[in-house]
Amino acid sequence: MESVIIVGGGIAGISAGIFLQKKGIPSVIYEKNDRPGGVCYSFDEKNFHFDLCCRLLNGIESGWRHKLMLETGAVFPGMKTESSPFEIYQNEGESFRVEWNCASFRKLLNGLCSNEDSRRIDHFFDTVEKFYNLSQEERIRPFGLLSLREKSEFLRKRKPYFDLYKKILPVPFEKWIAEWQSESVRKLWQAIYPDNYSLFAFFTYAAARLYGNSGRPVGGSKALIRRLTETYRNLGGRLETGAAVDEIVMDKKRVAGVRLGKRFEAAPAVVAACDLSAVLTKLLHGQVKFKQAKTFLTHGDLVYPIITICYGLSKRFGIPDMLFLEDDHGVDGSPDLTNRLIEIQSYESIPGAAPPGKSAVVVNLRCDWYFWKNLRERSEDAYRQYKLTVVNELNDCMERHFPGFTDAVEVTKVLTPLSYGKLSVLYKGAWRGFAPTALSIKHQIPHFVSSCKGLYFCGQSVAVGGGIDAVTEDAYETVEYLLAKEKFIF
Numbered sequence: 001m002e003s004v005i006i007v008g009g010g011i012a013g014i015s016a017g018i019f020l021q022k023k024g025i026p027s028v029i030y031e032k033n034d035r036p037g038g039v040c041y042s043f044d045e046k047n048f049h050f051d052l053c054c055r056l057l058n059g060i061e062s063g064w065r066h067k068l069m070l071e072t073g074a075v076f077p078g079m080k081t082e083s084s085p086f087e088i089y090q091n092e093g094e095s096f097r098v099e100w101n102c103a104s105f106r107k108l109l110n111g112l113c114s115n116e117d118s119r120r121i122d123h124f125f126d127t128v129e130k131f132y133n134l135s136q137e138e139r140i141r142p143f144g145l146l147s148l149r150e151k152s153e154f155l156r157k158r159k160p161y162f163d164l165y166k167k168i169l170p171v172p173f174e175k176w177i178a179e180w181q182s183e184s185v186r187k188l189w190q191a192i193y194p195d196n197y198s199l200f201a202f203f204t205y206a207a208a209r210l211y212g213n214s215g216r217p218v219g220g221s222k223a224l225i226r227r228l229t230e231t232y233r234n235l236g237g238r239l240e241t242g243a244a245v246d247e248i249v250m251d252k253k254r255v256a257g258v259r260l261g262k263r264f265e266a267a268p269a270v271v272a273a274c275d276l277s278a279v280l281t282k283l284l285h286g287q288v289k290f291k292q293a294k295t296f297l298t299h300g301d302l303v304y305p306i307i308t309i310c311y312g313l314s315k316r317f318g319i320p321d322m323l324f325l326e327d328d329h330g331v332d333g334s335p336d337l338t339n340r341l342i343e344i345q346s347y348e349s350i351p352g353a354a355p356p357g358k359s360a361v362v363v364n365l366r367c368d369w370y371f372w373k374n375l376r377e378r379s380e381d382a383y384r385q386y387k388l389t390v391v392n393e394l395n396d397c398m399e400r401h402f403p404g405f406t407d408a409v410e411v412t413k414v415l416t417p418l419s420y421g422k423l424s425v426l427y428k429g430a431w432r433g434f435a436p437t438a439l440s441i442k443h444q445i446p447h448f449v450s451s452c453k454g455l456y457f458c459g460q461s462v463a464v465g466g467g468i469d470a471v472t473e474d475a476y477e478t479v480e481y482l483l484a485k486e487k488f489i490f
């Protein structure tokens with residue numbers, strides 16, 4: 001049997017390979033970089049370990065995605081998570097100490113709320129609990145593949161979930177925030193979740209965090225990718241790195257294989273587990289017309305691009321795992337984009353992230369992808385110089401809040417959206433693909449296209465919100481569709 005070709009060895013590609021192999025379908029993954037993992041990436045520098053992904057893994061304890069991640073090896077039974085007991089969020093002059101469990105969070109809200117809000121607090125927890133319980137249910141097969149009877153049975157069983165979905169999805173997050181009477185609570189909501197995301201996504205996030213179904217997996221990205229590739233290879237899958245696919249070759253209206261440089265590899269089906277836009281424009285030369293994809297690419301809201309500054313520090317500053325720090329002066333991620341809320345991730349509670357007594361800190365700043373792209377095209381020197389400008393501004397900011405910070409810096413590494421683009425191919429530098437806004441959710445695209453048989457899509461450029469758990473489920477669904485549609489081949 002010829003192997004199914006998977007383009008891209010990120011989490012989605014490897015997971016799709018695992019699900020195929022488990023069904024007895026041979027597969028081969030072509031990964032353009034010299035290591036698998038895509039944007040799930042970590043690196044070492046002078047004994048400091050920086051993990052750019054894997055801060056929070058949802059579905060760490062239970063639920064349908066958890067079950068799928070057990071199959072791929074992304075998680076394993078009894079897996080430990082690492083995190084400090086609280087996070088600090090600042091917004092408009094107020095600071096919130098958040099412990100992500102129901103009892104502490106209720107206490108925090110009660111302390112901030114006015115009387116009129118107390119009913120809202122109950123409603124919030126009721127909804128979050130419902131979300132949590134409903135998200136635990138198995139989905140087994142994608143809805144589109146169920147028979148009519150199965151569909152109606154599914155809808156009947158899942159009615160409470162869909163009712164909740166229909167009720168919540170159209171409500172803009174800002175509107176929901178505005179309904180709270182207490183200004184402090186409004187500031188808290190704004191601080192912990194971007195208000196352009198959908199309320200539905202917010203409840204999903206809150207449910208995973210408040211019920212302990214989310215955390216940093218021990219060993220982070222490095223261990224996670226190692227487990228995934230081991231599972232895949234143990235099942236007989238073949239992963240070729242340093243293998244960039246240049247073209248997906250079609251024969252009439254069916255996929256015939258892929259071309260890597262001068263080499264042609266035939267395949268009965270191709271799973272494109274890489275950037276959707278690049279697949280349609282570059283790998284398929286625009287031959288495949290895909291209306292839904294066009295709508296999605298044009299109208300979906302992107303997760304904004306980031307510039308990441310990694311610091312290795314000679315001492316500890318007592319920064320919690322997650323700190324959203326408010327700074328009056330702000331730091332520019334690019335000239336016209338000033339970050340007044342600085343996202344700081346500290347690795348002080350992670351064993352092995354830094355030599356004893358030292359610490360590793362990562363700062364993410366929002367920026368403009370076009371600025372960085374144009375700058376680099378114009379001049380490598382100017383590109384390097386502007387990176388320095390950002391670091392200097394950030395150093396000043398950190399010094400304002402943590403005296404002695406700049407003197408403690410031993411390592412500084414900067415990743416621009418173009419650096420992330422090297423780890424993978426990212427649409428307009430959006431590091432997690434499409435944001436979970438009501439609009440993006442509405443415009444989701446299917447996993448296949450009728451004008452090109454044998455071609456399937458998966459990964460963070462089509463799974464709204466991205467994230468390890470989301471792309472694992474997406475890979476599973478893609479494989480289910482492939483198995484159902486290519487019956488005559490396999």
Ligand SMILES: Cc1cc2nc3c(=O)[nH]c(=O)nc-3n(C[C@H](O)[C@H](O)[C@H](O)COP(=O)(O)OP(=O)(O)OC[C@H]3O[C@@H](n4cnc5c(N)ncnc54)[C@H](O)[C@@H]3O)c2cc1C
Nearest residue numbers: 008010011012032038039055056245424459460466467468
């Ligand atoms: C800074 C950062 C922090 C994050 N934090 C978290 C977190 O805390 N928790 C969480 O769950 N998620 C997090 N994510 C998101 C998560 O990492 C991604 O959603 C997930 O890893 C995406 O996997 P993917 O396989 O869909 O895509 P990618 O990782 O983009 O993989 C696509 C792969 O395809 C390859 N490729 C592209 N084109 C070709 C070609 N032509 N030929 C061959 N190969 C090709 C690329 O090199 C890449 O390896 C984070 C991401 C980033 C960038």
